[in-house]
Amino acid sequence: MFRRLEDARADISFSFEGREVTARPGDSVAAALLAAGLRSFRATPVSGAPRAPWCMMGACFDCLVEIDGVASRQACMTQVAPGMRVRRQRGAKALESDPAAETAA
Structure with a gap:
């Protein structure tokens, strides 16, 4: 279903x-995972259904993962x-607040 349009050296590795x-310089995490044949990035909070990237431009939030x-x-x-x-994200995760942003408001 997903394939690279051109052959190029993939010389970045992550887990x-x-x-x-392995990924190519400039790849997004989503593009690298899809190119590696991985399709499920997270599980929904209510049903636990697997989700994968949808829009690939930051609008839908279906590709949420845990990074470092x-x-x-x-x-x-x-x-x-x-x-x-x-890592796959399972369910909703609380976002930590930024104390600097709170004091500026």
């Missing part, structure tokens, strides 16, 4: 659920980095 995934311990990151809007640790 998804403990599995090594930080939940609710959009895989389609996050560029891969060497050694990144990515």
